[in-house]
Amino acid sequence: MIVLLGQLVSHLGSAFTQFSLSVWIYQQTGSTTSSALILLSGALPEILLTPFAGSLADRCNRRLILMWSSLGAAACVLVLAWVLYTRPSEMLYVYLAVAGSALFATLQPPAFVGSVASMIPSRQLGRANSLIMLGTAGAPILAPFFAGHLLGSIGLSGVVLLDLLSFLVAAACFFCVRFGQVTPAPGSSFRPGVMLADLRLGMRYVVARPGLLWLLLFSMVLNFNTGMVQALITPVVLSFTTAAVLGQVMSLGGIGALVGGVVMSVWGGPNRRIRGVLVFSLLQAVALCASGLRPSVPLITASAFIFLMLFTALAATYHALWQIKVGTEIQGRVFAVRTLVGLAFTPLAYGIAGPLADHVFEPLLMPDGALASSVGAVIGVGPGRGAAFLLSLVGLLAGLVALIGLVQPRLRRLEDDLPDVEQQPGAAHGSTP
Template sequence: MSAIVPKQHYARATAMGSIQVFSANIFAPALAGVLYYRIGFERILILDLITFLLAISSLLIVKIPQPRQNQVESQNRENIWQRLTMGCRYLFKYPGLMAILIFLLSSNLFGSASMALVSTSILARSGNDGTVLAGVQSAMGIGGLVGATVLSIWGGFNRRINGLLLGVGLQNIGQILLGLGRGHLIWSIAAFGAAFASPFKGSSNQAIWLSKVKPDIQGRVFATRYLIAQITTPIGAVIAGPLADRFFEPAMMREGALAGIFGGVFGTGTGAGIAMAYTLFSCCGLSLALIGYTLPILRNVEDTVPDYDRS
């Protein structure tokens, strides 16, 4: 992206990707339901293949500048071990980028844990009403679409780190309200707000990396970054379910150990423990964003790490 998009538009361009994702989340399920009865599953697969080929074909008409020849020759002189470790070596060279990576690593842990519980929490507290869950998920998709559209028009904060930290903080505030809520309306409003903030987090983060890492090494650095940042995602999802089922749910039953303390906040009975666990994980995510603002190495990353076109 950095080879074809001006630096000041990185956040806008990345937000457009979020528009595509959230649009698909809103319209694809409904479209699939209509097409399934109209043309059948086999023709849906054929249609999917055609749209995939159209998407790939669009790349043929886009001119993407290639790395300069001296950069390519330099890469060819590297051995396989140097190529494999290049991403890690680059990250360790810049503590500010490592600080972002550690922040994302921690945020993804709590984010994946809370996301693993949101659907279960809503179903448990709505009497397994799939219509309520669908409504909340629709509100979430619309919120993400609106947020991404606003960001693509506005362009985001001048200091991208504010977009990252505020995005994480506001998203978790929305999730906390969702966990505390006990009705369809508050769940939908909270889900909309949480999803609205999500594109600000992702687009601002990507804009920072695109402006700091040279285009000819972005592939390896970004692959390393993604691998490390996502390590905690499955861990959060794995621990959330057993923790909610075996500790929080029993503790929040009418005679449970935590019912007397938190029963007035979350209620008691089925789903109260899951809602409490979901809210707790979201509170941890909010705390990370607040802590991030107190750390100069993270808060000032755009000043301490030079842009690739100025280094």
Template sequence: MPRFIVFSVGLLTSVLGSAFTGLAMGVWVFQHTGSATQYSITLLVSLLPGVIFGPLAGALVDRWNRRVLLIVSEAVSAVPVLVLALLYSAGDLQPWHIFVFVGIQSVIRAIQLPAMSASIVLLAPPEQVARANGVVMLAQALGNTVGFAAGGVLYLLIDLNGVLLVDFATFVFNMAILAIIRIPQPPRSDAGQTGSGGLIDEIRAGWRIVATRRTLVTILLFSAALNVSLGYADAMLTPLVLSFASAAALGIVIACMGVGAIAGSLALATWGGPRRRVIGLAGFAIPLGLFLCLGALRPSIPLIVVAALGFTFCFTIVDGTSRNILQVEVEPDVQGRVFATYNMVGGAVLASSYLLAGPVADRLFEPLLLADGALAGSVGAVIGVGPGRGMALLMLLIGVVMLITAVVASQQDSLRRLPDRPVRKTAEPVSESEPATAPSNRVVS
């Protein structure tokens, strides 16, 4: 695993730098414009371009050398950061510059995420892939917690310009790391040869690989259903907490979510997840629904803190298990397209949930649990009435939907027949100069 460890050090550095910049730019846009709408545009632009570009990105990942692609994507990410720093120094930085930069970063992430996920199986032996995923997810969790917190401190100490220059330095560092490690080329498989041709043909082949394998379809539908619930829960959390508690209390809840994600990542990195992968996928999704229901029962910060910790811990196990299944069971030379397909569907579902959650809560659920609402005397007697309790009811229903989704998924033969997580050492992937026949690692269908 030495190459993977070096790879993960560069990844952590880059993720932290991007977290610094992400927070600082969002704060700068809001302070510069005073507009929550402008800030929301920044969030939307950070998501949609990558969703649209996803299928093409997956085909490029499978077609090109993944190490070179990662180096080039880091370089392309670094240049706009430097341009923004120069514009800021000259006093010419405008919000639309930030929007363009965020859009470029979204497209770059659409390439980097499948390239990174598809490279892990080439750097780590099969029995260590689950733990390797835990390390990668730990880096991402640290970026979302330590990175954002440090980004706020850095913004106060060295201003946006300094944060941008720090981010630029992290890109350069990660490019140096990628330049010195070797990421083997994946062996050619029957699926890869069948799907080769022009870019359009390769994009179609990626969709066919997913659509014609029952296990992949089941996992895709399962992940999409969880993302619908996750999107609503994510959008509702902040207004739900602020409906009865302070911003400081919200900060505690968000920090606990980060702690849960870090704990889940550490568990994956050391344990690897359940040997029966259907348990890691559907089994750990059952408490996801239970924790959502728990957090919605009463307007209580301790209750929500417990729910937040448990939810993010279990979600990390579910996400890591899903990645592991794709990495081990799908041929390495088509993983770029498969991961891009999953990322695109997941991003589209999240975006739609973010857009719908607010109107559904405000116009439908909140009026039901006001003091004179239609459900005040029934449901309100259990979870309370007043501002925010309609959102709590929506959260409760989302938890029930997640529970049903997990139970249905756990009964699917395509998931129950998944082989146990590999535990015996197998051969390393072939090197870049050694073409070989693809190993037998097809998905059970």
């Protein structure tokens, strides 16, 4: 409970800063590109380091990883606070500080998840994991609502200092609690060559199974669309309302994700999981298309709620597919490949969303723009409407990809062509992962 409290505080602090920085930069620059670069700064270290973070957690002292990564992230946040106080107009230093904090934070999830079983009895793992998931889901719901108001009362510097305090609290919690340690197997020292060999093995496993390869490619496009949404949602909403209202919209969207999780835990998901993944993504596309139709808080709130509710259902079904089709003895290496390849297009989304919105779609939907009398007659003209139109086009792309998936035989017949793990020759029986 002590460690869980530290993690909850740390997640809240980071979510406060991420939301506040995105809003502050857009308010300072009026540029979607500048706002999206914050997301890119946080995403690149995660994508590049996550495949290696799991191997590091399996081969090193997890308690030290958690404690020192918290202190490292705190140091980066302290640098960010200094930059904001002394040279707030120099955005490059802001991006570098965010990237440094993200790099240290990426080391934590594998080490934390791997430490849970060493701290508590196995009979309590179900309750512990439920508490972890509740804390993980709670931060995105609470943070935008409170950060939107904190940004107006204590300013960005105050929010960043709260984030610094949250990392120090997390480090203190790790320092106070004794962890049971996993003894690495002989010859399993952390070496880059071993990590690259793990990635190659995981990639060969996926490529040899065309259905899984198509599923991985499908996830790349889904993650690209999600990255575009993350980059565009702040400028779209702030173009017609305040940061406090944006926080409320995102918090209500987070409640949608929580509702999706509760529904999936009770329902268990569709019997035909691949069909569920494709249908959920198609319904997501409809909600995304609707979000850009009008500058309306109720409309975009409802769209965010539905989008994130379906996102949770889609993610749970997607992960279940991999779990039942991939043997437990290789799931870690396949997970590394899924992370590296599945998220490969996310930085691209962050990188192009801003320039497309700022330099292509915004001018087209200004009062004298080329699309003002056609598209503008439907969705409106003026600041933010170009980004909203781009958001709707992303929804159309997502819908098209889902329809292609429904007719692509390798993907549609994945569950028929590839047997479940327990049905595959040589699969272990009667064991619990």
